Amino acid sequence: ESLQDNTVFRKMQKVITKKVLDHLDTVSTEDKERYTKFYQEFGAILREGVASDFDNRERVARLMRFASTRTGVDGEQVSLPEYVERMAEGQEQIYFLTGTDPKAILRDPNLEVFTKRNLEVLLLVDPVDEYMLGQLRSFDEKDIVSVDSAELKLPENAQQEEGSDDTEQKGDADQAADGPGFERLLELFSEALGERVREVRRSERLTSSACCLVNAEGTMSTTMQRVLRMNTPDFEMGKMILEVNPQSDFIRRLSAICVNPQNADFIRTCGLQLHSNAMITAGLAPDPNEMAARVQDFMLQLAGSRSAIATE
Template sequence: MKVQETRNFESEVKQLLHLMINSLYSNKEIFLRELISNASDAADKLRFKALSNIKLYENDNQLKVQISIDKKEKLIIINDNGIGMTRDEVIENLGTIAKSGTKSFIESLNISSKKLENNKQTTQFIGQFGVGFYSSFIVANKVSVKTRAAGIPHDKGVFWESTGENNYTITNIYKKFRGTEITLHIRDNNNEFLDVWRIKNIISKYSEHISLPIEIQTYNEKTKQYVWEQINKAQAIWLRNKSEISDSEYKEFYKQLTHDTTDPITWSHNHVEGKQEYTSLLYIPSNVPWDVRNRDYKSGIKLYVQRVFIMDDAEQLLPKYLRFIKGLVDSNDLPLNISREILQDNNIIHNMKNMLTRKVLNMLINLSKKEDVYNDLWKKFGLILKEGPAEDLNNKDKIIELLRFASTYNNNSIQNISLETYINRMIKGQNKIYFLTADNYLSAKSSPHLEFFINKKIEVLLLTDHIDEWMMSYITDFKGKPLQLISKKDDSLNDFLQKEDNIDNNKNIKELDYFIKKIENLLGNKVKKIYYTNRLVNIPAIVTTDTNEMSTQMAKLFAAAGQQTPEIKYNFELNPTHVLIKKAMKIKDEKYFSEFINLLLEEAILAEKGTLDNPNIFINRINYFLSNEKI
């Protein structure tokens, strides 16, 4: 019995259809690429499911896509004998955008539809979320779909139809053959696509590499009959010799594989033989998926076994910090019935992961030699690569080579300085790599800890991403040079002091020792230790942490993650040459002295942390001095 109903599209689909129809008018031909790509996916899914149930082939295992044109009725019909769909799957796949996060992504664009129509992000979005079916409405004013899932009764077929406006109709039908047939009712202004040669050219341009035969119906003048003509070679591109594949073919395959509309930055195609046999084709994309910084972002690596598609997001093949890499791996060693659970503990997969990781890192290292190209890549994926030193200790040295930082050398926030470049600029006598972590670039740039290094012309790396402090806890040295956080106490800095910088007057030293003892009695356990320092010039005091203590930024990182952190006890370092310290040494009034020293301490903590535990006390202290007649 036929059950027909009319259903409304979800709001995201309505918005998407509007964008689709109004924004891609300059690149209409992609509709065919998208529909052929979907047909290829349907064939892959059938092959995979048929591994455990050969009956799904229904005595027809010659998978293909067939395209026919009816000029008189202005129709293009795309038919495949892949996996097909059930009624519920039709509703899910054609009536909604099932991919999680799509709605929030649309909202996050925060651009009106009118602006978005001419925005490059639109086409990237269309492919990124795998909604290529809706591209049919670029050229068609009505789309009809007949489908039946493999292995279900013939009378459980489904008919779906829509004009691409607010709703669609769906009904049960009898469909003898499994698979999906899509009929496009072509708009009056798109008659060019009713030409067989135009369709052939589109297939050759976008889908030559599809491993599924693509046939088009043509009229044979000699026999006066319609025949099916295969257009593509139907050979998987990754199985071909690299020397036979052009750059344009690699790029088009990438677009078909990922549904991205932009060219990749570069790629690596490798055949591995020996103890293990596999082929990999890995791409570095130029487009940044909006959610790629999320650790739960799905891997972009497809897994094939003996040319049979197994799964879309084989996250076991590359570490998380390389999740932006796209491509595929085709193994000859894995069993065809392998599951995600088996992948977790499979030695073959483990070895492949190690080799693929090294391959990608070498590809990135080679790319880093092209400074402009790599700097652009770093802007897009640098935050993700920063997860590497903690995640992949075996390849830590290679990952460190890829890191880029802002520094005091450039006087801007651009992260384009490698540790190799830093080492080559180190001054005479310098044997450490100095860095500073802060909440943002302005905070880092104005940090009182920088004063000494600027005066001595020592370059300091400025790290302002939230992940930086955590990352640097895994990087202790580079090429024999220790890394030193400048907000921690470092006695080795005394090596840079000139003789005239030192306090060598015994009287001054005695006065300072007495002064510090007085402050120790006043502050008690508010601070860990109190020193006078010779490295400050224009700043009266700073706070530092000991080498083995948790740093301020690390404590902030823990707090942001909801974890408890031990209380940080700072060292209080005073500049004996500063006018305020000299003034403090002369204060006789105990109340005034207490307020003065506490204010200096709170100023130093505020400069270090950006916050105070009790800002009201700080404000009251300032008000005390503003209203005191001694000022």
């Protein structure tokens, strides 16, 4: 300890750290294959520098590598400078998504709008990566934001996938959302869910799924909260926001039948089930007994609408 407090030792430490980072920076640029092998072996140690070495935080961040939607979970990993260099016009944030299953992470409904608009998202399969990005907060003056965060900002103009009808669909969604049926739908969902959610609102990030759960501003991603809950029994997850997609065929149908007050209870029940579905998709566990009873009731209603008489 007395040695570490020595001024000469601290100067040596800074010089050695600088030389090591200079060397790694050179290797990562000139010999990517060699650096990839190094990062696979020692990346977990290297990235700790983001949290432990404030003076070199930015330099260490440049050396971190991530999978992304551009290269795939098993494809070539990308650096933050590479990501920033190919960001879409008007994009103000660096997007990431955390998940424990490398394959399932690509099926997350929060990715739908990014796929539709050809926006790259970093894929973090190790929660430690999210912790390090949380310590970093921003890179190259770009905020680092989870795709399931309420703080998400999408660029107004981004390249669409080839063959995309996004503009037309957005117009249809606006028309559906402007109607009284959709607003009433949100009210009924909110009544049914009560204190289970922070808010029920229209989604700007979904293109096909009916609903998804997002985290309120200032909270960690769902995956990080889930990890903390497993390791800290007293940890309470924050209330999430249920976003509803007016483009979904199912939501359009529910919005249409909202005009009949007799359908209110049915729509509330649908809201409860959609919330449970969104929890499962997010890796959370809804009440199994409540959900099973609700699904059985739905099946009973469907069975009751079918005839026992065979017709050709």
